[in-house]
Amino acid sequence: MEVASPDTARSSRDQIAMVDEGRRPSSVGKAKRNDSNPWRRLNRGPSKRTSWNRSLSIRGRESIIFVGCLDLRTKPKQRGGRKKLKQKKAPEQLYDFSKEKAYFEEVDAFELLEESPSPNRFTWKMGTDYECIEHDLSAILGRWRRSKLFLGRCMAWPLSKIMETIPAPSGYTTSVGSFNHGVAYSLSQIRETSSFELSESKSNSATQKSTREPHSEVASNFSFDPRGVSSRSVNKSLIGDLRADSVLSSFSALSIKQKATTTDKCEGEIALSENKACKVVEAGGMKNLVTLPRESCDGESLAAFEQLLMVCKQSSPIKLSEVFLNYCDASSIIKLGEGTYGEAFRAGETVCKVVPIDGDLVVNGEVQKKSEEVLEEVLLSLTLNSLREQHKNSEKLNSCGSFIETKDFRVCQGLYDTNLIRAWEDWDAKNNSENDHPCAFPEDQRYIVFVLADGGKDLENFVLLNFNEARSLLVQVTAALAVAEVACEFEHRDLHWGNILLRRGGATMVDFTLEGKKKSVSTFGLSVSIIDFTLSRISTGEAVLFLNLSSDPELFKGPKWNIQFETYRRMKEVTGECWEESFPKTNVLWLMYLVDILDKKKIYERSIKDERNLRSFKRRLHNFESAKDTLSDPFLSELLDD
Numbered sequence: 001m002e003v004a005s006p007d008t009a010r011s012s013r014d015q016i017a018m019v020d021e022g023r024r025p026s027s028v029g030k031a032k033r034n035d036s037n038p039w040r041r042l043n044r045g046p047s048k049r050t051s052w053n054r055s056l057s058i059r060g061r062e063s064i065i066f067v068g069c070l071d072l073r074t075k076p077k078q079r080g081g082r083k084k085l086k087q088k089k090a091p092e093q094l095y096d097f098s099k100e101k102a103y104f105e106e107v108d109a110f111e112l113l114e115e116s117p118s119p120n121r122f123t124w125k126m127g128t129d130y131e132c133i134e135h136d137l138s139a140i141l142g143r144w145r146r147s148k149l150f151l152g153r154c155m156a157w158p159l160s161k162i163m164e165t166i167p168a169p170s171g172y173t174t175s176v177g178s179f180n181h182g183v184a185y186s187l188s189q190i191r192e193t194s195s196f197e198l199s200e201s202k203s204n205s206a207t208q209k210s211t212r213e214p215h216s217e218v219a220s221n222f223s224f225d226p227r228g229v230s231s232r233s234v235n236k237s238l239i240g241d242l243r244a245d246s247v248l249s250s251f252s253a254l255s256i257k258q259k260a261t262t263t264d265k266c267e268g269e270i271a272l273s274e275n276k277a278c279k280v281v282e283a284g285g286m287k288n289l290v291t292l293p294r295e296s297c298d299g300e301s302l303a304a305f306e307q308l309l310m311v312c313k314q315s316s317p318i319k320l321s322e323v324f325l326n327y328c329d330a331s332s333i334i335k336l337g338e339g340t341y342g343e344a345f346r347a348g349e350t351v352c353k354v355v356p357i358d359g360d361l362v363v364n365g366e367v368q369k370k371s372e373e374v375l376e377e378v379l380l381s382l383t384l385n386s387l388r389e390q391h392k393n394s395e396k397l398n399s400c401g402s403f404i405e406t407k408d409f410r411v412c413q414g415l416y417d418t419n420l421i422r423a424w425e426d427w428d429a430k431n432n433s434e435n436d437h438p439c440a441f442p443e444d445q446r447y448i449v450f451v452l453a454d455g456g457k458d459l460e461n462f463v464l465l466n467f468n469e470a471r472s473l474l475v476q477v478t479a480a481l482a483v484a485e486v487a488c489e490f491e492h493r494d495l496h497w498g499n500i501l502l503r504r505g506g507a508t509m510v511d512f513t514l515e516g517k518k519k520s521v522s523t524f525g526l527s528v529s530i531i532d533f534t535l536s537r538i539s540t541g542e543a544v545l546f547l548n549l550s551s552d553p554e555l556f557k558g559p560k561w562n563i564q565f566e567t568y569r570r571m572k573e574v575t576g577e578c579w580e581e582s583f584p585k586t587n588v589l590w591l592m593y594l595v596d597i598l599d600k601k602k603i604y605e606r607s608i609k610d611e612r613n614l615r616s617f618k619r620r621l622h623n624f625e626s627a628k629d630t631l632s633d634p635f636l637s638e639l640l641d642d
């Protein structure tokens, strides 16, 4: 039982609400600890966040880039019951890498400092409500897309093709046909000479490299089931004129694990180095493990990290304190809330969400996000921001202002700032944080800071006054989802009550444009902001960004009685686990969840008739396939002005 605290314009009587304690991984951190919750007690472990509430870092954001008929996604793992994906054909022809080569040369030659003025020299663009920094979404997207394309194409090759790209010493040929045990090839890159050496090893347990140049580093390890393999010649030259080291640096720039099929019908996995080591590769019942030297790892996140720096217009990471000083006095910083990944602090009129990235330290029971995942989240946020920009331009077909505005991003490095620690501890004393103390971060810890507009208080902790507010909330959320659905096939996929922020005192009407039609919603003084796009799916027009939720089975194992977990399970049914495809019905599922929350978990002034209307709306929701469809329901459309 939780006594909800009064909000600015709350009614005179105290409102008491039962609080739903079972929550999805990422929202656990938003909840106050409640020892009466049996689920929590069951899972109390040494770490504050427990295994069931682990979430996204083990999944990793994925993306598909549209290139003609090429599908450059990483293939999802096949599991029992999963719908087969429509596989687009891998390119039959060898790809012409000249453009990508030119791009990487351009990147190599790129002088960050030129494009990265110091933070003090930013040009500020005055928005209607607050200042924000201009981001060139298409340039960022283009840069990201080119690098993904390059990597995707390299990885789209069948294993046999990759083998053919390995220039062996003249006349070097190997036959693998007669082996009846595991075979692993280690591809060694000798930087000094820009040439390669293929080393072969045969072992039942672990790969042993038979030859290794003193200056070489293992860039990747191929392993496959040798059964059925006849023989293979590897003395082929590289494709086109692409330099071999470019191919390898692209391999090491992202950690990708992908099935590859040789022309000899044997299957195997290409495992690329991920921090410190190549993955364990299992094929044909064999396990092969290759440990990489440290140097090969640092390059791995470089491409994404450099792009992040570019997005932030930085030449190098800055200190956390430098970011906050842009917005407020250090002493005025207060912590507002926490999630599995981020700590949200108020800094003046903005909210800075600090997310540790790229480190080895497990934080809040989670592996830290990688630069490449963050980069895609940045792209997603900017795409949603563009709906706001369009909002200012009345000519646009689809626009709305209900997704939280991301004003800026910053890459930081160093110890957690003392003022942030003070704010963290103050919050902990009052709210009993579920997150790890930030003192644990090492000196070289990197962070991404999302500078956001202040959206107010989350629905879980906000006290609604009356049915009009509840209804307006539903209309505003549905309208925002409908606009984003139509504009960029957006699905939030995690719209629990911690991710809807509310504040009072705004305009009496909010406007949006849907398919060229301008509409307004009565707010009854309440304005809604939707946050946290970590699980969201979006199509930027050139790529689909999504998260393979099936990589984290825990997400679907929450208690049966919990509507939030039921919603994840329903999403799984609706999508058939094809998370990359568009299923606007998932937005409707979250609207059903919201109606349930407003019906069962929130207390506010409402009549019996209001309750009946809300429940019959919920029943009708089953018939809708998208938020856009839902908007036509009279329960919502009565609050809309054309």
Ligand SMILES: Nc1ncnc2c1ncn2[C@@H]1O[C@H](COP(=O)(O)OP(=O)(O)OP(=O)(O)O)[C@@H](O)[C@H]1O
Pocket: 025, 026, 027, 028, 029, 030, 336, 337, 338, 339, 340, 341, 342, 343, 344, 351, 353, 404, 452, 453, 454, 455, 456, 457, 458, 498, 499, 501, 531, 532, 534
């Ligand atoms: N723009 C904002 N304005 C006000 N409060 C915010 C804002 N962004 C985040 N918060 C607060 O911080 C909390 C955590 O934010 P958020 O959900 O984005 O973090 P997260 O780590 O991504 O969460 P998750 O665990 O869901 O992945 C929110 O529930 C909210 O209380």
